[in-house]
Amino acid sequence: VRYAPHLPLVLKGFTCTFHGGAKTGIVGRTGSGKSTLVQALFRIIDPSYGRIVIDGIDISTIGLHDLRSRLSIIPQEPTMFQGTVRTNLDPLEEYADEQIWE
Template sequence: VRYAPHLPLVLKGLTCTFRGGSKTGIVGRTGSGKSTLVQTLFRIIDPSCGQIVIDGIDISTVGLHDLRSRLSIIPQEPTMFEGTIRTNLDPLEEHTDEEIWE
């Protein structure tokens, strides 16, 4: 994986096996490539060479919606929401409390 054609490879020579139905944690030091690996699994960035296979299926052959609906991320930051739940449900304050509860 590289972020631009003129930049060096960020991940190279990486081989992982992910079995279908399994839960996998990706951990490591700062700068070790965790976020880059997750971005490639979700096809946010594409590998420069090679392929990513999950449960025997090359993910480049799967539609983005189908792929992403079958994977989950727990982000590095522990915060799910900033502010109140109401602010997150209606950040522009366009709805009454009653409308939100519906």
């Protein structure tokens, strides 16, 4: 990943495997590339070379809406939005109450 054509590469030679249905935590020191990796996973920025594959699928072949609707970020500092706790847990109303309680 490169933030501008004249800037050096960041996350050089990074290799990681993400398996479908798994929850993966990204941790590291300040400036280690955590936010850059998340931006690349959500295709906010594109790799300068190589590709990102999740569960065998190259994410560049997936529409942005489909990709982003299947990924989630749990920030270090949680934020509660307006509304009920249930609305905060399932803002798109995709799950039954029983599924949320599980």
